Amino acid sequence: MLTIDAKNVDFYYSDFHALHNINIEVEQNKVIALIGPSGCGKSTFLRLLNRMNDLIDGTRMTGSILVEGEDIYAPNVRVDELRKKVGMVFQKPNPFPKTIFENVAYGLRVNGINDKTFIEERVIESIKSAALWDEVKDKLKKSAFALSGGQQQRLCIARALAISPKVVLMDEPASALDPISTSKIEELIYELKKDYTIIIVTHNMQQASRVSDKTAYFYLGELIEFDDTTKIFTNPKEISTQNYITGRFG
Amino acid sequence: MKDKKNIKTNTNSSSPSGVRGYSSKRWSQTIAFTIFKLMSYSVVLILIMILGFIVSKGFSAISWDFLTKAPEDGMTKGGIYPAIVGTLYLVLGSSLFSFPIGIMSGIYMNEYASGNKIAAFIRIMTNNLSGVPSVVFGLFGMALFVNAMHFGDSILAGSLTLGLLSLPLVIRTTEESLKAIDFSYREGSLALGATKLQTIRKVIFPMALPNIITGLILSIGRVSGETAPILFTVAAYFLPKLPSSIFDQVMALPYHLYVITTSGTNIEASRSIAYGTALVLIFIVLLVNILATLLRNYFSKKVKI
Numbered sequence: 001m002l003t004i005d006a007k008n009v010d011f012y013y014s015d016f017h018a019l020h021n022i023n024i025e026v027e028q029n030k031v032i033a034l035i036g037p038s039g040c041g042k043s044t045f046l047r048l049l050n051r052m053n054d055l056i057d058g059t060r061m062t063g064s065i066l067v068e069g070e071d072i073y074a075p076n077v078r079v080d081e082l083r084k085k086v087g088m089v090f091q092k093p094n095p096f097p098k099t100i101f102e103n104v105a106y107g108l109r110v111n112g113i114n115d116k117t118f119i120e121e122r123v124i125e126s127i128k129s130a131a132l133w134d135e136v137k138d139k140l141k142k143s144a145f146a147l148s149g150g151q152q153q154r155l156c157i158a159r160a161l162a163i164s165p166k167v168v169l170m171d172e173p174a175s176a177l178d179p180i181s182t183s184k185i186e187e188l189i190y191e192l193k194k195d196y197t198i199i200i201v202t203h204n205m206q207q208a209s210r211v212s213d214k215t216a217y218f219y220l221g222e223l224i225e226f227d228d229t230t231k232i233f234t235n236p237k238e239i240s241t242q243n244y245i246t247g248r249f250g
Numbered sequence: 251m252k253d254k255k256n257i258k259t260n261t262n263s264s265s266p267s268g269v270r271g272y273s274s275k276r277w278s279q280t281i282a283f284t285i286f287k288l289m290s291y292s293v294v295l296i297l298i299m300i301l302g303f304i305v306s307k308g309f310s311a312i313s314w315d316f317l318t319k320a321p322e323d324g325m326t327k328g329g330i331y332p333a334i335v336g337t338l339y340l341v342l343g344s345s346l347f348s349f350p351i352g353i354m355s356g357i358y359m360n361e362y363a364s365g366n367k368i369a370a371f372i373r374i375m376t377n378n379l380s381g382v383p384s385v386v387f388g389l390f391g392m393a394l395f396v397n398a399m400h401f402g403d404s405i406l407a408g409s410l411t412l413g414l415l416s417l418p419l420v421i422r423t424t425e426e427s428l429k430a431i432d433f434s435y436r437e438g439s440l441a442l443g444a445t446k447l448q449t450i451r452k453v454i455f456p457m458a459l460p461n462i463i464t465g466l467i468l469s470i471g472r473v474s475g476e477t478a479p480i481l482f483t484v485a486a487y488f489l490p491k492l493p494s495s496i497f498d499q500v501m502a503l504p505y506h507l508y509v510i511t512t513s514g515t516n517i518e519a520s521r522s523i524a525y526g527t528a529l530v531l532i533f534i535v536l537l538v539n540i541l542a543t544l545l546r547n548y549f550s551k552k553v554k555i
Contacts, residue, residue: 052441057365084443094434096453107442110452156438163442 033208036218093152130158150181311526336500343409356424380418408484423465467542
C-alpha cells in the first residue's frame with residue numbers, strides 16, 4: 001500500500017489556480033524531495049498532505065489524496081487525527097515558549113497521554129532521534145528559546161517525532177540555518193528514513209540530491225517530472241527540469 | 251540638552267564659509283527630539299503635580315480612624331470606611347461580570363471569527379459601546395437593572411452597569427493581545443494534532459496573558475473612579491451599616507468625594523475629608539496597578555521560562 005497517493009490534484013487560492021493535475025505516489029520509508037523555483041506550488045502541495053491549507057480562507061481542492069489508503073479529505077475525517085499521522089516541520093523554527101522537555105512532550109499531552117513515565121521515555125527517545133540529546137540532556141528544564149537556531153529546529157523535529165507519525169513533512173527545514181546546522185539536519189533526515197516516510201521541500205538542489213530517493217520538480221503549479229533522484233539530476237527527461245537543475249533559471 | 255554635544259559637527263556642512271555649524275537638517279532633528287523629550291517629561295511632571303496636590307492636601311485627613319470608621323457628624327468628621335468597602339465591592343462585582351465575558355468575546359473574535367464579517371460587525375459595535383458617555387451608561391443601568399429587572403438601587407445593579415462600561419476595554423485588550431502573537435505558534439501546535447481549543451488553552455492564551463492582565467488593570471482603575479454610572483444605580487449618600495447582600499445600596503469613594511465637595515451639610519468643614527477621600531482613591535488604584543504589574547511580571551517569566 002502506498003503511504004501517500006495523490007491523484008489529479010488541483011488546488012485554488014480563491015481564483016488563483018495554484019496546482020494543476022498533480023499525481024504523486026510515495027512509498028513507505030522513502031525520502032521525496034520537492035524542488036522548483038519560488039511560487040511553483042511545492043509548499044502548497046506539501047501543506048495539502050496534512051491539511052494545513054485548511055487554515056487559509058477561500059481555498060479549494062479537487063482530486064484525491066490518500067494517506068495509507070484513506071482519503072484525507074473525506075467529510076468525516078478528523079483533521080487533528082490526520083496531523084498525528086502526518087507531522088510537519090516548518091521553515092522557521094517555532095518552538096513554544098516552554099521548556100525543552102515540555103516542547104517535545106506537547107504533542108503527547110494534547111493527544112491525551114498522561115503517563116509520566118511514558119512521556120519521559122518518548123521525549124528522551126525523540127530528542128535522541130533528532131540528534132539533539134548530547135546538547136540538551138542536562139538542560140531539559142531550560143527554555144527552548146535559549147537554544148541556537150539549528151538546535152531549535154532539531155527540537156521542532158524531535159517535537160514532531162514524539163507522537164510517532166508515519167510521515168514527516170519538512171518545508172525547507174534548513175533554509176533559515178547555518179551550513180553546519182544544515183548538514184546536521186541532512187544527516188538526520190538520512191537516519192530518519194529508516195522509520196519514517198519523509199517529504200521535503202527544498203530550494204537547495206544539492207540538498208535534494210544528497211538526501212532524497214525520488215525528486216519531484218514543480219514549475220508554475222505543474223508537476224513537470226517525478227523520478228528517481230539520480231535520474232532527475234543526471235539525465236532528466238524534460239527540458240524544463242534540465243534548465244532548472246543546471247541553473248538556467250530559478 | 252546634553253544630546254547636542256553628542257552630535258558630531260559635519261565638516262562637509264553646507265555652510266559655504268566653512269564655519270563650524272549644524273546643517274539645517276540636524277537643527278530640525280535636534281529641535282524635534284527636544285520637543286519630544288519635553289513632552290514626555292511633562293507627562294511625568296503632570297502626574298507628580300496631581301499626586302503632590304492630593305497628597306499634600308489630603309494627608310492630614312488620613313488616620314487609622316479615617317480608614318476604618320464610618321462618617322460622623324454630617325460627614326464633617328469620622329471616616330470613609332463604608333465608601334472604601336463599597337468601592338471594592340463594586341470593582342469586584344463589575345470584574346466578575348466583565349472579565350469572563352470580555353475575555354471570552356476577545357478570544358472568539360480573534361481566534362474563531364477573525365476576518366469574517368461577524369467579527370468586523372462586533373468590533374464596530376464594541377468601539378461604539380466604548381464611546382458611550384458614562385452618564386448614559388448610568389441612565390441605562392437605572393432603566394434596565396434598577397427598574398425593569400427590579401434589582402433596585404443595589405450593588406448588583408451598580409456592578410452590572412460598571413461591568414458594561416468596562417466590557418469594551420476588556421474585549422479590545424484581549425483581542426489585541428491575541429493578535430500580537432505570531433501565527434507560527436498556532437501552526438506549530440495544530441500541526442502536532444492539537445485542536446484549536448487546545449492550542450488556545452495551552453499555547454496562545456498563556457502567551458497573551460501578561461498583556462491581557464494589563465488591560466484588566468486598566469479597567470479596574472477606570473471602574474474604581476467612575477461616578478456617573480453609580481449615581482443612579484447604587485450609590486448612597488450615607489448608610490449607617492455595611493451592605494449585607496448584593497441587593498443593598500452602598501457608598502462609594504468617587505460619589506462620596508462628589509457629594510461632600512458639592513452638597514454636604516458643611517462644605518468647608520468637610521473639605522479635608524474630600525481630599526482624604528481622593529487620596530485613598532488614588533492609593534487604591536496605585537495599589538491595584540502595582541499588584542497587577544507584579545502579576546504580569548510573574549506570568550511573563552512563566553511564559554518565557
